[in-house]
Amino acid sequence: xxxxxxPSRPGLGNEDLELSRQGDxxxxxxxxxxxxxxxxxxxxxxxxxxDHVVGLDNLNDYYDVELKKARLARLTxxxxxxxxxxxxxxRDGMAELFARERPQRVVNxxxxxxxxxxxxxxxxxxxxxxxxxxxVLEGCRHNGVDHxxxxxxxxxxxxxxxxxxxxxxxxxxxxxxxxxxxxxxELMAHTYSHLYALPTTGLRFFTVxxxxxxxDMALFLFTRxxxxxxPIDVFNYGKHRRDFTYIDDIVEGVVxxxxxxxxxxxxxxxxxxxxxxxxxxxxxYNIGNNNAVDLTRYxxxxxxxxxRKAEQNLLPxxxxxxxxxxxxxDDLVRDFDYRPKTPVxxxxxxxxxxxxxxxxx
Numbered sequence: 001x002x003x004x005x006x007p008s009r010p011g012l013g014n015e016d017l018e019l020s021r022q023g024d025x026x027x028x029x030x031x032x033x034x035x036x037x038x039x040x041x042x043x044x045x046x047x048x049x050x051d052h053v054v055g056l057d058n059l060n061d062y063y064d065v066e067l068k069k070a071r072l073a074r075l076t077x078x079x080x081x082x083x084x085x086x087x088x089x090x091r092d093g094m095a096e097l098f099a100r101e102r103p104q105r106v107v108n109x110x111x112x113x114x115x116x117x118x119x120x121x122x123x124x125x126x127x128x129x130x131x132x133x134x135x136v137l138e139g140c141r142h143n144g145v146d147h148x149x150x151x152x153x154x155x156x157x158x159x160x161x162x163x164x165x166x167x168x169x170x171x172x173x174x175x176x177x178x179x180x181x182x183x184x185x186e187l188m189a190h191t192y193s194h195l196y197a198l199p200t201t202g203l204r205f206f207t208v209x210x211x212x213x214x215x216d217m218a219l220f221l222f223t224r225x226x227x228x229x230x231p232i233d234v235f236n237y238g239k240h241r242r243d244f245t246y247i248d249d250i251v252e253g254v255v256x257x258x259x260x261x262x263x264x265x266x267x268x269x270x271x272x273x274x275x276x277x278x279x280x281x282x283x284x285y286n287i288g289n290n291n292a293v294d295l296t297r298y299x300x301x302x303x304x305x306x307x308r309k310a311e312q313n314l315l316p317x318x319x320x321x322x323x324x325x326x327x328x329x330d331d332l333v334r335d336f337d338y339r340p341k342t343p344v345x346x347x348x349x350x351x352x353x354x355x356x357x358x359x360x361x
Contacts, residue, residue: 027051029258030103032088032136033110035059037214038151038205038250040071042107045251047078054101056110058087062117062124063215070358071212088132098139105258108136108150111181114216115155115320118177129181130188137192145198147261149254152186152204154243154288154325155179163292164243164328167204167276167284176320186284193280199261200281203254206288206327210247210347211354218295219348222302222310223355231311232299238314240295241324243288246342246350253287256336276331288327289340301345305352 029046033039034055043053055075059068075081082101086093088110112118112128133150140148157165159173174180182204189200209219222232265277276284303309317323332338 027105028054028101028103030054030056030098030101030106032056032106032108032132033151034075034083035068035072036109037071037212038208038247038254039107039109040075040212041210041247041251042109042254043075043081044078045255047075047080050080052080052082054082054084054097054103056084056086056088056097058110059085062112062114067212067215087128088135089127091131091135094132094135094139095142098143098145102143104146106136106140106145106148107254107258108133108148111151113178113214115176115178116318117216118181119320122177125177125181129178130184133185133188137188137198140198141192141196147258148189148198148200149258150185150189150200150202151182152202152284153179153182154204154206154286154327155322156183156186156204157325158322163324164290164326165204165286166328167286167331168274170275175322178320190278190280190282193262193278193282197281199263200283201257201262202284203257203287204284204327205250206243206245206286206325208245208247208250209351211351213247213351218298219302219351220355222299223306223352226302226306226308226310231313233315234295234299234312235315235321236295236317236323238296238299238312239323241292241326242295242298243290243292243325243327244298244344244347245287245289245327245340246347249289249340249342250287253285253332253336253338253340256338257285257332260336285332285335286327286329287332287338288325288329289342290327290329292324292326293344298344298348301348302352305349 031039031043034043035057046053112124118125156171156179158175186202192198193200225232262281262283264279268279
């Protein structure tokens with residue numbers, strides 16, 4: 001069983017975290033969505049520290065399958081990685097996978113992503129984000145998994161306008177089915193933590209970007225169109241602010257959380273319930289850069305990195321979108337000494353370097 005020396009004391013950095021695992025047995029970790037952007041980056045980090053990763057992905061065609069295959073090829077080359085081609089909605093297949101592999105920890109990153117896509121393809125979100133997630137919960141319940149970390153989203157804040165968004169805020173007003181499915185995941189996980197003492201931790205991700213990113217995200221779309229001399233669609237007439245969070249900072253936070261199974265909050269009270277903790281072994285955290293950046297600035301930095309100006313097609317706010325996101329990460333800082341450190345100027349430059357190399361453009 002993994003033991004940890006954890007940053008409840010200030011100043012424990014990355015090297016100390018790695019050293020705290022020396023002498024411990026390697027973990028077997030099931031990562032769902034392992035061919036995805038965050039899943040592949042997390043799997044690579046776990047492999048680098050000596051864990052064995054079972055990476056589940058159905059390689060659907062929501063975006064470029066070849067990019068997903070290229071991510072998997074990097075993981076396979078690293079050693080210690082097993083790819084399982086399986087749809088999470090396959091109940092029998094998921095049960096067999098858990099029984100065969102017996103992972104000690106699980107990170108659920110597989111989901112039907114995208115706010116706008118949920119307006120036209122709602123059933124895809126039900127199949128993966130709801131049916132698939134309950135199959136993960138059942139697998140964890142019946143096979144002795146000692147910690148489930150699952151991806152939620154900043155989208156759950158929906159109609160909230162008080163910034164920065166806090167995990168202690170009410171989030172009962174989602175504005176897209178995608179957001180509603182992620183809120184449902186949080187409720188489902190809490191139920192399993194309560195009924196079966198399954199430690200679960202939900203992470204609300206805030207606009208993740210970086211090398212090997214998703215082609216449906218703004219940075220990828222903007223880069224492709226600017227290099228092709230095409231206009232970029234800028235919604236809400238550019239009056240967006242986003243808590244853009246670099247992929248390495250996200251992975252660092254996920255690993256820290258994974259290594260410390262959620263515990264009950266002994267001070268939790270049903271008279272004044274805290275939505276981020278519980279009497280059960282259940283926790284919720286925002287994971288973001290804790291810095292809202294204007295979309296116009298984001299585009300300016302990209303233009304500087306590409307050496308080209310963008311032709312902007314200014315459009316109204318899209319259904320399901322929210323104007324601003326901004327993460328209050330105080331709880332993650334307190335419990336895990338989580339301190340994201342990559343400014344957008346550096347993160348965008350790294351993405352552009354990767355994009356030019358990968359696409360030879």
